[in-house]
Amino acid sequence: MIKRDFPKIHFYDQDFVDIYDKTWAWIQDCWNMDGEKAQEKTDAMESLAPAEPVEPAAPGTEKLPAIQGKFFSYPGSLTVQQADAIFSSFFLVYSNRIYQAHPTLDIFYERQEPNGAIRSAYNIETGLPMCEPGNPEGVGIPLFAWAEFNLYHKSANKKRVRDVLPVLHKYTEWIDSVCKRSNGLYEAPLSATNMVNAPRENAVYPMDFNTMMAINVLYLSALADILNDKEASFQYKRQYFSLKTRINSLMWDQEDGFYYDIDKDEKRLPVKLLSGYWALLAEIPNDDKAERLIHQLQDPQCFGAPHPFPSVAMSDPSFDETGGGYRGSVFPHLTFMVIKGLERYQRWDLARDCAIRHLYFVLDSMSPEGTNHTGHHNPNHHKGNLWEAYLPLKEGPAQWSAQPGFPRMQYLTYDALSTICLTIENIVGLCISLPRKTVDWIIPNLEIMGVENLSLKKNMITILSNKSGRGWEIHMESEKLYYFTINILGKKKKTLPIPSGKCSMLIDKL
Secondary structure, eight states: OOOOOOOEEEOSSHHHHHHHHHHHHHHGGGSSOOHHHHHHHHHHHTTTSOOOOOEEOSTTOTTOOOOOSSOOOOTTOSEEEHHHHHHHHHHHTTSTTSSOSHHHHHHHHHTOOTTOOOOSEEETTTOOBEEOTTOTTOOOOOOHHHHHHHHHHHHOOHHHHHHHHHHHHHHHHHHHHHHBOTTSOBOOOGGGGTOTTOSOTTOSBOHHHHHHHHHHHHHHHHHHHHTTOHHHHHHHHHHHHHHHHHHHHHTEETTTTEEOOBOTTSOBOOOOBGGGGHHHHTTOSOHHHHHHHHHHHHOTTTTOOSSSOOSBOTTSTTOOTTBTTTTTOBOHHHHHHHHHHHHHTTOHHHHHHHHHHHHHHHHHTTSSSOOOTTOOOOTTGGGSOOBSOBOSSSSSBOBOTTOTTOSOBTOHHHHHIIIIIIIIIIIIOEEEETTTTEEEEEESSOOSEEEEEEEETTEEEEEEEEEETTEEEEEEEESSOEEEEEEETTTEEEEEEEOSEEEEEEGGGO
16 A cells, blocks of 8 residues: 655755645644644643634534544644634645645534624634624634635535535625625624734725625635536626626725725725735736736835735835734735735736745745845755744844734744645646646746646646756656646647656657
8 A cells, every 4th residue: 555645846946845845744733633732732832822812702602512633723722713724725735635624624614603604713622603802703704615616626526515505605695794785895804804903994894805705706606617506606706796896996096006995984095905916816907907916016115025025015104124913024825815816817927936036035034044035055944933924125034012922933824825835836836626637837937846746636646847868858647647738938838638657748849
């Protein structure tokens, strides 16, 4: 019997490979938590983590069982968080099923209340929902449908789509009942966006939460399409286009070329937050608007910092070069969001460049000595830590004097999105869909790189490029047939059926 292991990556910079491997080892500390283990680690870890809310939410939920079994959670945390469940699913799908991506999501679905409510956090020991004072309903980031769509393409499990769609439909109706207003937008507590201290005090209709709801119904429509439910798909698409229209009419500032939060009087609040870029992921802007947004990602006066991308534009008076929480820090999950948004507009080259620069800063921040972000090998990289947030102008963890536990070390919910997900999808450049039996390899130029022993359900594949005496060659190994598309930007694009067994192709012959 072949022992299962994590897929290996190959890349010309060994530091990228090392931190990828190390992240899988660290995930063990976030896995298989239960009430007992959480309690054991609490005292040791409490000083590292910001204080968590301790108020139970809805009455009538006192009989929920304690949370047991295998799931993903920050070591020492007394709660399991909705954001952890959603974001972790994007990298756990690459674990070759050693760490399953769905059990943490299922914790939330199993606790859905009769009115459709799913709260943003649950106490591990009691199973009770936990809510912050400013968010009494416990509304969290509404991105379950995005996570489930991604899971489907990595697992091809249509039965799961059939099971979760009714849950997510009720959840969406609950958010509508709690947050949707007569103008068609969502009034959400700022804590529901996770950008806890961002300079948006007067925001009543947050840009990011409204855009996340657009992402939610967009992917609900896609999930309905998978089940060939045309009526449901149409209804979700109608909701999506309605919300898209409202966001474009009320939140887009034509003069500044940016999407802003709006206040209770629907007046735009001119603070450029990175949260405006959820619009790209939701495909809200047309090509002209998208171009203006993307230009500001590269503008050194806006978000084009040495370490892409700060949470507030550098030109804003509230920008803090030490990070100051969400007042300038670089958060890996927001960088991930921007890069996935760039993909929607086929900006693969910029997405890859930003992913590589981001990962160099992550590596340079690990060792006390640091390096420069030209990627020179530093033997001390592997001895340091990953961080929840980073400085925007130089290497190192972000700072926030008002929050002593910030940033958290090894906050893999965010970090593994960079060291695993962006590495596979944007730096190596692989895009995988099991239902379609396709692997797309999108690269700007040929380099020595690839992936080895990646499990596609019951099919292990290897795709590696190197230079031989005959020129650039791609070697492939597979147990079953699949369709491989190579897209060397601006030069060649070709789709070929890859048979089982070993084969190779010469790029010059395509």
